[in-house]
Amino acid sequence: xxxxxxxxxxxxxxxxxxxxxxxxxxxxxxxxxxxxxxxxxxxxxxxxxxxxxxxxxxxxxxxxxxxxxxxxxxxxxxxxxxxxxxxxxxxxxxxxxxxxxxxxxxxxxxxxxxxxxxxxxxxxxxxxxxxxxxxxxxxxxxxxxxxxxxxxxxxxxxxxxxxxxxxxxxxxxxxxxxxxxxxxxxxxxxxxxxxxxxxxxxxxxxxxxxxxxxxxxxxxxxxxxxxxxxxxxxxxxxxxxxxxxxxxxxxxxxxxxxxxxxxxxxxxxxxxxxxxxxxxxxxxxxxxxxxxxxxxxxxxxxxxxxxxxxxxxxxxxxxxxxxxxxxxxxxxxxxxxxxxxxxxxxxxxxxxxxxxxxxxxxxxxxxxxxxxxxxxxxxxx
Amino acid sequence: xxxxxxxxxxxxxxxxxxxxxxxxxxxxxxxxxxxxxxxxxxxxxxxxxxxxxxxxxxxxxxxxxxxxxxxxxxxxxxxxxxxxxxxxxxxxxxxxxxxxxxxxxxxxxxxxxxxxxxxxxxxxxxxxxxxxxxxxxxxxxxxxxxxxxxxxxxxxxxxxxxxxxxxxxxxxxxxxxxxxxxxxxxxxxxxxxxxxxxxxxxxxxxxxxxxxxxxxxxxxxxxxxxxxx
Numbered sequence: 001x002x003x004x005x006x007x008x009x010x011x012x013x014x015x016x017x018x019x020x021x022x023x024x025x026x027x028x029x030x031x032x033x034x035x036x037x038x039x040x041x042x043x044x045x046x047x048x049x050x051x052x053x054x055x056x057x058x059x060x061x062x063x064x065x066x067x068x069x070x071x072x073x074x075x076x077x078x079x080x081x082x083x084x085x086x087x088x089x090x091x092x093x094x095x096x097x098x099x100x101x102x103x104x105x106x107x108x109x110x111x112x113x114x115x116x117x118x119x120x121x122x123x124x125x126x127x128x129x130x131x132x133x134x135x136x137x138x139x140x141x142x143x144x145x146x147x148x149x150x151x152x153x154x155x156x157x158x159x160x161x162x163x164x165x166x167x168x169x170x171x172x173x174x175x176x177x178x179x180x181x182x183x184x185x186x187x188x189x190x191x192x193x194x195x196x197x198x199x200x201x202x203x204x205x206x207x208x209x210x211x212x213x214x215x216x217x218x219x220x221x222x223x224x225x226x227x228x229x230x231x232x233x234x235x236x237x238x239x240x241x242x243x244x245x246x247x248x249x250x251x252x253x254x255x256x257x258x259x260x261x262x263x264x265x266x267x268x269x270x271x272x273x274x275x276x277x278x279x280x281x282x283x284x285x286x287x288x289x290x291x292x293x294x295x296x297x298x299x300x301x302x303x304x305x306x307x308x309x310x311x312x313x314x315x316x317x318x319x320x321x322x323x324x325x326x327x328x329x330x331x332x333x334x335x336x337x338x339x340x341x342x343x344x345x346x347x348x349x350x351x352x353x354x355x356x357x358x359x360x361x362x363x364x365x366x367x368x369x370x371x372x373x374x375x376x377x378x379x380x381x
Numbered sequence: 382x383x384x385x386x387x388x389x390x391x392x393x394x395x396x397x398x399x400x401x402x403x404x405x406x407x408x409x410x411x412x413x414x415x416x417x418x419x420x421x422x423x424x425x426x427x428x429x430x431x432x433x434x435x436x437x438x439x440x441x442x443x444x445x446x447x448x449x450x451x452x453x454x455x456x457x458x459x460x461x462x463x464x465x466x467x468x469x470x471x472x473x474x475x476x477x478x479x480x481x482x483x484x485x486x487x488x489x490x491x492x493x494x495x496x497x498x499x500x501x502x503x504x505x506x507x508x509x510x511x512x513x514x515x516x517x518x519x520x521x522x523x524x525x526x527x528x529x530x531x532x533x534x535x536x537x538x539x540x541x542x543x544x545x546x547x548x549x550x551x552x553x554x555x556x557x558x559x560x561x562x563x564x565x566x567x568x569x570x571x572x573x574x575x576x577x578x579x580x581x582x583x584x585x586x587x588x589x590x591x592x593x594x595x596x597x598x599x600x601x602x603x604x605x606x607x608x609x610x
Contacts, residue, residue, distance in 0.1 A: 099577075142394075173395045203388070204395050261390040270394065273412050281416070283408070284396055308419070312577070 007222030013050060016227045021052040023231075023238040030056045030186060031233055032179070032323055034172055035193035036063035036351025037221050043360035045223040055230065058185070058323035061175050062193065064140045064168075065092050065349035066321055067276045070311065072168055073098035075304035076137050079166060080111040082302060086129060088122040089137035091115040092349045097342065099309045103137075119151035119165070126155075126163035135298045138167045143195040145169040145287060146260035149267040152293055166298035167288050169268070172196050173204045174285035175276060180212050184324045189233040191226065192218035194248045201256025202244050209242040220248040267293055275308065277345065278318030317344035320353055327357040334358060424584050431574045431585045432592065439589065442552050442570035443596025449524050449550050450601060456488040457518060457549075459511040459540060460528030463583050465492040467528050467554075471590050483598045489518065491540070511540035521548030526590075529553065530582045532560020532573070542567040554589055556582030 033039060039059050042048060048057055061067045073096055080087035080103060087103070094104045094115060107113040112132075116122050122136040138148040148165060155163050172193060179185060192205060197218045205216045215236040219229035229247045236243060246252050267290055274286030289297040311317065314332050319325040327333050327346065337343040339355055346352035350359075392399055432439070446456070456475060458468035468490045475488035491514045492498070501510045515525060525544035527537040532555030541551045545567035553562040553571040556579070563571040572593075574585035 171394060174397065177397065200390075200394075204391055204398065207398055256390075258390070261394075265390060265393055270396070272408055281412070283412070308423075309577075 004222065007220075007224045008045070009224060012224055013227050016224070016231045017050045017052070020055065020227075020231050020234050023234045024052060024054055025238075026052075026054050028054050028056065029188045029234065029237065030058050031189045031191060031230060032058040032060040032185075032187050033191040033193075033219075033226075034060040034062040034176060034179075035191075035196070035219075036066070036349065036353075036356075037194065038062065038191055038219060038226060039353050039356045040351055041221050041223060041226055043356040046360070047223055047226055050227070051230065055234070058187065059320070059327075059353040060179060060323050061276065061279060061321045062172075063321075063346070063349050063351040063353070064144075064170055065096060066317065066345040066352045067170060067175075067278065068096070068139060068168060068345065069275045069277050070098050070309040071275075071305070071307050073102070074100070074309060075299075075306060076166060077101070077103060077106045077111070078304045079135055079298060079302045080106050080113050081109075082133075084131075085112065085133045085135055085302075086125055087111065087113045087135050087137065088116045088119075088125065089113065090117075090139065092351070093137055093139060095342065096345050096348050119148050120154070123151050123155055123160060123163055126160050127158075130162060132162060133301075134163050135302075136163070136165050138165050138169055140169055141172050141193070141196050142169075142199045142264075143193075145264050145268065146199060146257070149260075149263040152267045152289070152296055153263060155296055156293065161295070164296050164298040164301050165289065167268070169287040170274060170276065171285055171287065173200075174282050175279060176205075176208060178276075178279050178282050178285075179322065180208065180214070182322065184322055187214060187323075188237060189215045189217070191229050191233070192216045192244070194218060194220050194225075194251065197246070197248065197252045197256070199257050199260045201252070202246055202254045203256075205244045209244050213242045215242050215245070217245045218248050218252055220251065266290075276321075277311065278321035312343055315344040317346045317354075320344075320346050327354040330354065420581075423578070424581055427574060427576050427581050427585045428588045431572075431589060434575065435572050435589065438570055438572055439592055440596060442572065443593050444600060445550055445569065446524055446552070446593065447597045447600035449522055450486050450597065451604075452522055454487070454523045454550070455518075455520070456486065456524040456526060457491055457515065457544075458488065458526045458528070459491040459514075460537060461534055463579075464528035464530060464534075464537075464586075465490075467583060467586060467590070468492055468526070470587070471526065471594075474591070474594055478594075478598070480598070482602065483594075484601055486597075491515070508536045508539050511536050512543045515540050515543045515547065515549070519544055519547045519549050523549045524552065525549045526552045526554070527562065528586065529560070529562055530556040530579045530586075532557050532562045532571075538562055538565060538567075541565065545569075552593075554586045556586070 095102050103113045119136045126134040208214050208216050215233045217229040217232040219225050268287040269290050270284045271286045271288050273281045273283050275281050316330040337347050342348040346354035458471045460468045472488040472490040475486045491511045498510050501513045527541050529537045545551050551569045553568045555562045556574045559571050559573040572589050574582045576582050
């Protein structure tokens, strides 16, 4: 933890925010982050409160758990409920609600659902239980796809027959394009995802700057990383520039991690389209296993409902994921929908915007609302 | 690592970056076709299920409506958003029937008068936008038809409760499990399209109210009180 304090230096933060205020000259600017880790940092460290009021941070679809439609959860549960299956998943997927309950509910009802820290743990289970079918629920952006790919290569090399992957990896670049094309939003820049960029590098973001004229600054996860990235975006805007910059240079290389990309390319290919909660179907935005790995493809090994399931009517996760609504503007935020009783995925996942707001920000938001309410009452009297 | 190698991965995972921003037309057409087929089969299944489960209620509601029209009733239809357009469609089909042999029947939608709607919403609250009009226009024996995909729209429920108090025949079209409209004692008939997908609910509700119209018009034409389901 030697270097954490340097990235949380209050004086540096203050200098940067003063510069942000000076350069932005009061002009309203909307900046979006598309990384759940960034959302988490923003609210854990109260960064929004440090920024001038003209800077509005919009939380985009940065949580791969949150963007998964309910129908895919139902498919996962259908696999988990099969006899002889050990269904493995990352912990934050256990409580995500499908149309008839979560994986945790299925586990309580007798399905063998186990959480793992890595797909390699799932492969290990397959070796330990040769008489069982082990399925790994693969989710995540480009960040986690390489680990799934490496596991598949190892399963192939060792000819592990009782292992398969239910692949739900999605890619952030098409989602950013869909957001830029959306009439709902008028963004001025992006805080680029740190760990996705560690894999894909800087080049895929060039279209944002070149075609849409919006700056992208790839950011790390400490408070000063994000504040410095916002400063860099505002500086570009003040200078009339639109470029891709890398604030997270200590981790992100311009060309990304080509070894990671190579293993992904060997094992996975693009789906023609995939549904994103809140964004609808996006072309070429998700990955499936290549035909050479069909033996390890859970979607081919097991039959699933494959139905498109509508979100609960009360759920406004779609609008939150697009950044159209702030979490506390959702009609069920903090009342019917809490981390203990989540209705939507944005509240279930610790990286979800609603969970971040609830855990770190709701009291300041609630305070703001009560002040606004008092002002309204005073004006009507 | 060479730039060109990285570009190969970009081409593999983000092909749109190299298409000059243009979508591959063949792939788009495949997607559109698959989407239409999926929606169509979903809708056909829901319409069949709705008509099977609601057959008796549709006939009974149609009989009650025909009897009311026979006694000079006016129908009032209302709903929010897409349901408002369904209410308008129902009224248009009553006033200007699509079949030449059908009678033109008195009907009015409570969703068209922007001044009244905004005045009531602003002064009293949106929950009363239909209720106030029921109070003003509704006479005993008239018909009130409320549309709500969730079955829980507060202003639709409030209007049906008021209509019931004033002696109107009350009919609700709802989705999901019927919600509060199905549970309310103020609703004489609740016709439920059992789905939680709003676009499909609306499409199935269109089938329901068109079926209702056929029942009503057949009864009025034959001056019968019984109809073969």
